[in-house]
Amino acid sequence: MESGLVIVDKPAGWTSHDVVGRMRRLAKTRRVGHAGTLDPMATGVLVLGVGKATRLLGHLALTEKAYDGTIRLGESTNTDDAEGETTATSPADGVTDAELRAGIAALTGPIRQVPPQVSAIKVNGERAYRMARKGEEVDLAARPVTVHGFTVTDVRRHGELIDVDATVVCSSGTYIRALARDLGASLGCGGHLTALRRTRVGPYDLSMARTLDRLAEDLEIIPMEDAVAAVFPRRDVSDDDARKVAHGGRLPAAGLGPGPVGVFAPDGSLLALVEERGEVAKPLAVFVP
Structure with missing residues (x-):
């Protein structure tokens, strides 16, 4: 089996591990891993390593990432995205465009971010999401991350809610869900993420990504030499x-x-x-x- 990278356009509703399982069957090898988890709700670029390339993944995971997402202001959820249960509502219709711009500016650049309660981070050896699902309060420390760009592409107001479409370019380890939560908190109305599409991991973007159906027909593997030289x-x-x-x-x-x-x-x-x-x-x- 050829070793190298496969750039998948992850479908909604699949975990990153589901995609790895599918690729193991397509590539006929157990040696498949992924760089940088995507939540089930999210779609877009997921970098997989096949064969020897699994040893590249830890180094690739540290590269810059880009996302397109939609933030809903006026509602908070327990997961900070649309997959969770609504925990609070507060009218967002009083938020002005200037306040929105100021809130986004405050979340741009080097910031300290508390990861979502429902995340894969380990606390005393246990995943935070497992503790949260048992009803335990998870105390996660703020971590330094860098938001290189946080650009609004559209604002839609309906009733007491505001939907904000944005493009985010950020360092590894940044949670877009947490940006949505923190933006809503700073504006006093709460917020969560309703859609997310990862458009780039390092040099690998959507133009290089293939759906699982397409890969089932033609398994495109980027050779190790090309993968390393690109990054x-x-x-x-x-x-x-x-x-x-x-x-x-x-x-x-x-x-x-x-x-x-x-x-x-x-x-x-x-x-x-x-x-x-x-x-x-x-x-x-x-x-x-």
């Missing part, structure tokens, strides 16, 4: 250095940055991901046998 700095090495890397050896640093660097053999094949620390480049993952 990380590239370092081509000599035969001697290639042998060193293949055996887990270190190379002199080449000044290619603090993050992972893809190391390629003279024939263009991917050898490893390395990380430069001081004067040396240490292997993070070696892909040759």
